[in-house]
Amino acid sequence: MPNSSTEHPKLVTFRNAFFTGLVLVAPLMVTLWALLKIIELVGGRARPLLIHLLPLQLQLRPGLTLFWDILSTVVVLLLVALLGYISRHVFARFLIRTSERLMLVIPGAGPIYNTVKQIVGTFGVQNRNLFSKVVLVEFPRRGSWMIGFLTSKSQAEPQVKTGMGEPWSVFVPTTPNPTSGFLLLLRPEEIVELEMSVADGMKLIISGGSVIPPWPPPKDAPVAATRESEA
Template structure:
C-alpha cells in the first residue's frame, strides 16, 4: 500500500485553497458591488408616481430599470446645466446651499473634490509621478494635482514647484498633499489607472504584466 506523504498533501491543499481564493474573492466582491449599485439605483423608481410604476403596467419590477432612470436623470441634469439658463439655476442653487450652516460645509467639500476629479478644466490626477517620500532615498508613486496658488505662490513660485498627491497603500483615498520642486519629480510613462493599480496592489501588480514581488536577500548580520 503506497505511503501518503501528509506534508505534500497539506501543501497541495494549501496551494489549491489560496488559488481558489485568488480566483473567487475578486469575482465575489465584484458581483457584490455591482449588485449593491444596481439595487441602490433601482430605488430611483420610487420617485415616480404610482401610476408610472412598472408594477402597474408590467406586473413586476424588472431589475435594472432604476439604473436606466438614474442615467437618464443624470444626462438630463447635465444637458440642463450645460446651457445658459441651467447654468444660472445651478449657480443660484449653489449660492442657496452656501447659506445653510451645516449643509454648507458638507456640500462645499464634496463639490470641491468632485470638481477637481471630474471637471475637464482641472488637471488633477492627470499624470503619475515618482517622488522621494517620506525621505530622500525612498521613492513612491504620486499624482500631479497642479501648481501652488494663492498666497503660497509668493513663497513657492509655480514655475519651480508642483502640487502632488501621495496616496497611501492599499487605500489610495487617504494620503498627503505636498509641494515639491520640479527637479525632484520624475514623470512616469504609465497611466494614472496603471499607477493606481500599482499602489493598490502594494507593488505586486506591475504595469506591463511583470511581477513586482522579487526575492530580497538581506546580507547576513556580522557576528559580534
Template sequence: MIETVNNKNSFPYKLGRFFLTTVLGGLVIILPLSIFVFIVQFLIRILVGLIYPLSDLLQVGDVEPSVTAHLMSIIILTLLFFIIGLTVQMPRGKAFFRLLESRYLMMLPFYSTIRETVKQFTGKRTPFSRVVMADVFGNDTRMLGFITDELTKDMFSIFVPTGPNPTNGFIFHVKRHQLEFLDVKSEEAMRSIVAVGTGTRIMLDNNDINIRAKMNASKTTAGSTEGFNNTPVNEPPLTDTPATHPDSQQ
C-alpha cells in the first residue's frame, strides 16, 4: 500500500497532489486579500478612535455616535486612498512612489503578492488573455505563449507552456518586435498546447497572414542557404594515368 501511494503514476498520489496544489492555490488568493482587509480594518479602528470623541458634535438625528464615527472613518479613508491614487498618477508622485516602493515597501512581507493580486482585479488586461507567437532566440523558431506582464511599452514577460502538460513552462522577458500578437482565445491556444501542436495551423489561418509569410520566408531562406552550402566543391577529375616509379624515369 505504501509503495502504491509513493508511486507518482498511481491514482492516490495524483489525487493527493491535486488536492494539495488546489488548496495552496486557494491560499495564495485568499491570503493577500485577507491581509488587505485586515489592514483596512486596522486603519478604520484607528480613525474611529480619533473621531469618536467628536461624534457627539457630528451626530445626526438618532444615529448612534459609534455608527457616525465608523461612517466618517470610511469616508476619510476613501478620500485618503483617492488622494494617494491621484498623486501617484502624476509624474513626480509616480517617481516618488517608485522610489518608496523599491527601497521600503518591497521589503515588507507579502507586499509584492498583495500588489500583484490588486493589479489582477484593477488592471485593464488580465494575464494569459493575450496569445503571442514569440521569436525568443531571434532565429525564427516560434513559441506559442501568453503575455503575463507588461514591463514597459517595449518589454513584455511571457509564459511559454510545455505540452502536453501546460502547468509547466518557461518564463521569458522579450521585446515587442520579438512578438506576434494573435487574435486567438486563450482556451484555443491552450488546447493546441495540450494537443502538442495539433490545431496550430487553424489558428494561424484565422490570424495575421504575415506570421505564416514570415515562417515561409525563413524556410525559403534556410533552404537556399542549405542548397548553397551543399554545393560540391569542384575537385580535379580523376585520371587513369598510372603513377610512375622514380626508378622508371631513369
C-alpha cells in the first residue's frame, strides 16, 4: 500500500516552479510598487502646480493622470538636482573667497599663502604641460649648472635674430619659489636633457635639492612621464 504522506511528483514540480517564479517576480513587483508610491507622493502633489502650465485641452483630457504624475516627478527631480548643483558651486566659491580673506588678514600668513597659491597655479596640470623635459644648462656662468625645463623648440623672431641657428627655449626657475625665473635661448648642444620626469624636476627645485629622484629611473618611469605629459 503506497505511503499517503508521500507528495505527488507533479505537485512537487509545481511547488518548485511556483517558488522559482516568485523569487523572480517579487523583486520586480516590489520595485514597481515603490516607484508608483514615489510617483504618487511626489508627482501627485506637484501635478496641480505644473498642470496649469499646460493647454486647457490637455488638462481636461481623461486617462492622463498617471502620465502627468510621472512627468511632474521627473520635473521635480530635475529641479532638485539643479538646485543642489547651483548650491554646491555657489557655496564652494563662497567658502574659497572667505578662506582667502581669512588667510590674508592673519599676520604673516598672507605672503606664505600667496606664494603657495602662485606655485600651485604655475605648476598645475594645465601649466605643467608647457614643460616638455627637464634639462641641465650652464647658468649663470660656465661651470655652474642649473635645473631648467625645455619649453619650446619653435623658431620665431627672437630665436632667428639671435643668429645662433635654431636655439631652444628653456625656463630656469628660482629656488625655492619657482614662480620666477629666467627664459634662456640656448643651442641644443648647450642643453643636457635629463631622464627624470617633469614632476620630479619640480620636486627637486621646490625642495632646494633635498628631494632627489632615484636614478637610474625605474623601468616604468618613461611610461609615467609620458602619461603625465598627456594629462
